[in-house]
Amino acid sequence: MHAYANPTRFLAIAKPLTPWLLGVGLLLVLGGAWAGLALVPGDYKQGETARILYVHVPSAWLGMGGWTSLAIAGLIQLVWRHPLSGIAARAIAVPGMLFTALCLATGSIWGRPTWGTWWEWDGRMTSMLVLLFLYAGFIALTSGDDGQRQGGSLSRGAAIYALVGAINIPIINRSVVWWNSLHQGPSITLGGSSIDGALLWPLGLTVLGFSLLFGAIVLMRMRRIIADNRVTARLRRLADDEGA
Amino acid sequence: MKAKHQRLILALVALCGVAGAGVLAASALRDEAAYFRTPVEVQGGKAAVGEAMRLGGMVAKGSIERQADGLTIRFVATDGKASVPVEYKGIVPDLFGEESGMVADGRMRADGTFVADRILAKHDERYMPPQMGEMPKNMKAPAGV
Numbered sequence: 001m002h003a004y005a006n007p008t009r010f011l012a013i014a015k016p017l018t019p020w021l022l023g024v025g026l027l028l029v030l031g032g033a034w035a036g037l038a039l040v041p042g043d044y045k046q047g048e049t050a051r052i053l054y055v056h057v058p059s060a061w062l063g064m065g066g067w068t069s070l071a072i073a074g075l076i077q078l079v080w081r082h083p084l085s086g087i088a089a090r091a092i093a094v095p096g097m098l099f100t101a102l103c104l105a106t107g108s109i110w111g112r113p114t115w116g117t118w119w120e121w122d123g124r125m126t127s128m129l130v131l132l133f134l135y136a137g138f139i140a141l142t143s144g145d146d147g148q149r150q151g152g153s154l155s156r157g158a159a160i161y162a163l164v165g166a167i168n169i170p171i172i173n174r175s176v177v178w179w180n181s182l183h184q185g186p187s188i189t190l191g192g193s194s195i196d197g198a199l200l201w202p203l204g205l206t207v208l209g210f211s212l213l214f215g216a217i218v219l220m221r222m223r224r225i226i227a228d229n230r231v232t233a234r235l236r237r238l239a240d241d242e243g244a
Numbered sequence: 245m246k247a248k249h250q251r252l253i254l255a256l257v258a259l260c261g262v263a264g265a266g267v268l269a270a271s272a273l274r275d276e277a278a279y280f281r282t283p284v285e286v287q288g289g290k291a292a293v294g295e296a297m298r299l300g301g302m303v304a305k306g307s308i309e310r311q312a313d314g315l316t317i318r319f320v321a322t323d324g325k326a327s328v329p330v331e332y333k334g335i336v337p338d339l340f341g342e343e344s345g346m347v348a349d350g351r352m353r354a355d356g357t358f359v360a361d362r363i364l365a366k367h368d369e370r371y372m373p374p375q376m377g378e379m380p381k382n383m384k385a386p387a388g389v
Contacts, residue, residue: 041373045339050371075259079252115364116337122279163259167266178270180278180300182347187369195371 007226010084014219021216028209036202043199052110053195054202058210059103063131064169066096066214067162070138071169074162077154084222086153089162090142091221095214097135104128115182123175124183127168134165152225280347283326286358293352299328300347300366308342321346321358332360339365 036054043050073089076082107125108118119125141158154162176185187195195203270277280300281290291297301321308319316333319342330348340346345366350359 044372044374078255114367180280184367184369194369198373199371
């Protein structure tokens with residue numbers, strides 16, 4: 001792991017990997033969305049409304065997975081001080097927040113015809129909204145700081161914030177089990193799936209596809225931050241040379 | 245001990261502390277964070293007459309009665325252990341039906357009927373195509389299809 005923490009070595013892998021993640025991810029998302037919208041039948045009870053599942057579930061997974069990775073990056077930053085971990089955390093925050101928002105929006109659109117309401121303050125919805133605010137807080141904490149001078153690493157405060165915020169992830173996951181909630185219980189558990197196989201397979205495609213796209217976006221954003229840092233460093237050297 | 249090992253232990257201890265605090269808070273919130281109360285809780289005396297609350301449960305089979313005015317419905321909400329009669333005047337969501345979940349906003353009347361101002365349908369975690377030749381044994385046939 002330490003070997004890949006070096007930005008130059010990281011770039012040598014990230015650069016050729018990005019187009020593959022992007023291309024395969026796009027293909028899977030388009031294929032899964034087409035299958036989910038056109039090929040498989042609607043749900044026995046909800047009818048066509050159930051098809052929003054193929055976007056809602058990957059969004060929830062990436063919103064929560066995003067923060068989990070962000071917290072791990074925060075831990076690596078705190079303990080090992082690898083410059084890349086801070087860069088990764090910064091790169092994850094925006095797409096993570098985007099998918100969390102997408103999850104809330106698709107859930108709301110689904111809730112109106114299914115439950116009869118756009119929004120209710122039940123455990124699942126409230127904890128997911130908290131995740132959105134956590135992302136906003138992290139972006140605010142890290143966008144105005146002097147990360148560029150430190151090669152993109154996080155301040156100690158931001159890294160601790162990332163770790164503390166991770167407590168919300170198991171709460172989101174368990175909210176429908178611990179508390180009575182309007183949101184249904186988990187459909188897919190370690191024990192199996194209560195989504196019938198005929199409706200389930202496009203979900204596998206979109207979950208994998210959106211995850212690859214997420215990876216591609218994160219790699220692109222990390223490369224951009226590294227490039228920015230290099231430009232800043234070079235400009236500073238030039239300015240120092242002229243001053244001397 | 246190297247500095248980074250110290251930092252690792254410190255971070256892990258702090259993380260355990262935060263996780264423990266989170267679990268404690270979550271279990272303390274067990275009642276308050278519940279979105280609705282169940283018929284068992286209502287009959288166990290957790291609902292005062294006239295207090296605004298939410299009642300959640302399954303609509304008992306064969307219990308929906310439409311009143312003469314065409315708007316008011318009465319049905320029985322059950323959780324398998326207890327049941328509470330519910331009265332509601334208004335339009336119910338499409339997915340509202342017998343043997344499926346619902347959540348009602350309202351208050352208890354002195355005669356033990358729950359008077360709802362609003363009804364939401366609760367969906368369960370099952371997703372199936374409409375024409376399943378053979379349904380797994382633990383799934384009930386959908387009502388009203």
